[in-house]
Amino acid sequence: MPHIEKPISLELVGVTKVYPGVIALDNVSLNIRGGEVVGLIGENGAGKSTLMKVLGGTIAPDRGRIVIDGADIADLTPARAVELGIAFVHQELNPFGNLDVTANVLLGREIRKGRLGFLDGKAMEAKVSPLLEMLGTRFGPKDPVSALSLADQQLLEIARALSINVRLLILDEPTSSLTLSETQRLLDVIRRLRDDGVAILFITHRLGEVEEVADRVVGLRDGRSAGELAPAEINKDAMVRLMIGRDVSQFYETSGQAAGEIVLETRQLRTRTYPHEEVSLTLRGGEILGLAGLVGAGRSELARVLFGIDMPEAGTVEVLGETVPPGSVTEAIKAGICLVPEDRKSEGLFLDFSIAENISVPSLGSLSRHGFVDRDAELVLAKEARREFSIKAPKLERPAGELSGGNQQKIVLAKWLATRPKIIILDEPTRGIDVGAKAEVYHLMRLLAAQGAALLMISSDMEEVIGVSSRVMVMSRGRMTGVLQRHELSEENILRIAVE
Ligand SMILES: Nc1ncnc2c1ncn2[C@@H]1O[C@H](COP(=O)(O)OP(=O)(O)OP(=O)(O)O)[C@@H](O)[C@H]1O
Numbered sequence: 001m002p003h004i005e006k007p008i009s010l011e012l013v014g015v016t017k018v019y020p021g022v023i024a025l026d027n028v029s030l031n032i033r034g035g036e037v038v039g040l041i042g043e044n045g046a047g048k049s050t051l052m053k054v055l056g057g058t059i060a061p062d063r064g065r066i067v068i069d070g071a072d073i074a075d076l077t078p079a080r081a082v083e084l085g086i087a088f089v090h091q092e093l094n095p096f097g098n099l100d101v102t103a104n105v106l107l108g109r110e111i112r113k114g115r116l117g118f119l120d121g122k123a124m125e126a127k128v129s130p131l132l133e134m135l136g137t138r139f140g141p142k143d144p145v146s147a148l149s150l151a152d153q154q155l156l157e158i159a160r161a162l163s164i165n166v167r168l169l170i171l172d173e174p175t176s177s178l179t180l181s182e183t184q185r186l187l188d189v190i191r192r193l194r195d196d197g198v199a200i201l202f203i204t205h206r207l208g209e210v211e212e213v214a215d216r217v218v219g220l221r222d223g224r225s226a227g228e229l230a231p232a233e234i235n236k237d238a239m240v241r242l243m244i245g246r247d248v249s250q251f252y253e254t255s256g257q258a259a260g261e262i263v264l265e266t267r268q269l270r271t272r273t274y275p276h277e278e279v280s281l282t283l284r285g286g287e288i289l290g291l292a293g294l295v296g297a298g299r300s301e302l303a304r305v306l307f308g309i310d311m312p313e314a315g316t317v318e319v320l321g322e323t324v325p326p327g328s329v330t331e332a333i334k335a336g337i338c339l340v341p342e343d344r345k346s347e348g349l350f351l352d353f354s355i356a357e358n359i360s361v362p363s364l365g366s367l368s369r370h371g372f373v374d375r376d377a378e379l380v381l382a383k384e385a386r387r388e389f390s391i392k393a394p395k396l397e398r399p400a401g402e403l404s405g406g407n408q409q410k411i412v413l414a415k416w417l418a419t420r421p422k423i424i425i426l427d428e429p430t431r432g433i434d435v436g437a438k439a440e441v442y443h444l445m446r447l448l449a450a451q452g453a454a455l456l457m458i459s460s461d462m463e464e465v466i467g468v469s470s471r472v473m474v475m476s477r478g479r480m481t482g483v484l485q486r487h488e489l490s491e492e493n494i495l496r497i498a499v500e
């Protein structure tokens, strides 16, 4: 990465953006300069992504000025933003599945050769390869994007941002699906870019990362500037106060719940990803079983088999002693199993449907009369969920796609939990959720467990696994490598068996 010739100086002055019913940004001012990392924090719906979209030229503010290198930029377009060296990594990923990695990274900026302008594949690959190397990706420049996991897609987005002459890099929740080692590598890349004179605006709910990498922290609350923290003031408590204006007490409650009878049991279960490994697992009513492991350990694959999305290679799943017919989501739901998936966009949410419709989908059986959905009952259910999860949405009739990322995640949780299932599988349940809402989600999980539900929580967030689980199973390369009881839970103990 060459040293930046002309570091950016950017200033936002009194920026306001209004959506129907919501003031997403209310008179926000912010400045950032080349050579510094600014952490941008705030609750779900505080306006962080909106601010980023203003800087990237994808939405025009209703009021306010954008001043770059001393000049007022009246109508910033995405193309102009790229010219000015502004690159961003979106919170919601949108790769083009039918292209390979190189084509995705250089989409719209392909390198051509000759008079006919054919694509210069060699040159393109030569440009992309070093970026992938720097990020330490497991995939190569020629791999099809359709084969990439969520974490890989996130790294692809980052490679794309780095492929322009970047002077300001904006990262919106870049680590939400990354593991420990990938995250560390990204933080290293961020530090390196900063030392080269790039300005970095880092948006995340993982406050530990902000603590590690930010030179300055800016808080947003309900669309307004909530203040700043200087380097010496950056710590978790101060950040939480900046975001929500108070302390979050009782973040993790200890479980006083005695585990009940076995509700779910697998026998010689094998997934297609790891056809030679058997998974034997028991899940009891009233417990929250944490499922830890590194990415690629086979946890999501196991979840998909348990929920009937995928056919198992062999073996059975039993609920209360009865075998659940394999490979059928309908049968799994009938048996009382539900899955809150990791990838909300493709598996959890209908973005064009209203918020209320999304929440009611799995409950339609109980909400319908003579085949018609009782819209009033649907709205009552949705209102209850909005209160229970503090979902920030002015109107429940609006499309779910208009919600902020974290609020979309809350809808996915609400929709399944409204059915009060016996067995709840949660795959990374708090991805992209702010600290306050996290505490609410954990509280709700405990409540469901106390009511007798059995919860299986897949999580890469070590603090969460340790803080929430009554017991932890660790998986590595498709195999259960160990079980830890609550009093044995520590980061070292989990990591030790996770790498076996
Ligand atoms: N296209 C849109 N139409 C209507 N309202 C919108 C639209 N995009 C965002 N909003 C609203 O603007 C507010 C700010 O949203 P934004 O996505 O900026 O939040 P955020 O801080 O990024 O939250 P998160 O942490 O959940 O990602 C929210 O109330 C959201 O519902």
Ligand SMILES: [Mg+2]
Pocket: 048, 049, 050, 091, 172, 404, 405, 406
């Ligand atoms: Mg956002």
